[in-house]
Amino acid sequence: MEEARIEKIKHQLQSQGYKLTPQREATVRVLLENEEDHLSAEDVFMLVKDKAPEIGLATVYRTLELLSELHVLEKMNFGDGVARYDLRNDRSRHHHHHMICVQCGSVNEIMEDWLAPLEAKLEEEFGFKVLDHRLDFQGICKTCEEKNRQKVPPIPYSSSTL
Template identity: 70%
Template sequence: MEHRLERIKKQLHSQSYKLTPQREATVRVLLENEADHLSAEDVYLLVKEKAPEIGLATVYRTLELLSELKVVDKINFGDGVSRYDLRKEGAEHFHHHLVCTECGSVEEIEEDLLGDVEKLVENQWGFQVKDHRLTFHGVCKVCQKAAVANSSN
């Protein structure tokens, strides 16, 4: 984790920003809870445990800055809540998600599935793609198994 924190610090410095104690606390929470797709409020509650003096507005500003600098990606899974996801080190693109409409679980797909689609968009529409996001909504394996088990009872 310290290695990634140091890389984020360098990324901030390269854009003339400092890793203030408030920003560091926010980044640490994101690193410690990377798989959880936290909302700003979730991040704030966890930051508050580490640094009670940090306010919600500071956490919001930090998340927006990290989003602008492409340290995190701001995502919405259709539930009206913005969530923050650390961009993987060296990732050229945002990763993809599988969202279960039954239990709300979120799985990540690390492979870039859209390379050919990007080329098609660029060639046919003359559109220069900078990034893309793909979210599949459906029913996860666990919920499918539970549904089968319930229907056979």
């Protein structure tokens, strides 16, 4: 499956006049191997260095930007000031959505496209054809919510307890 996706990305690059250089391929392989992790450019660089020590950080940045421009990757920011990269899913028309925990920073994906009825309504009522959308929910994940409930509340200070 990985080889088929690399071949598809190779064709996407070629259709825009680019080649899948060894450096780009190493970057794509790292992204495929860590697809669920929403890696930053620095994360990608550290993993690429293990495979191809000769590749520099600037090359990884340029590759990520190119793949983002060609819509192979989605460049995201989850509010922490760090750009993260996510491979576009071949199986869906739109980019998937995310649930981001504001306490622990965990990111979970929502693969279903719940906005299709809204897109149809936008086109019907406003003549607006949606090409893509992205939705990020920010809140508190189940694990953090359970930890919050388990915390013992402080004993209120009272002069009668002295």
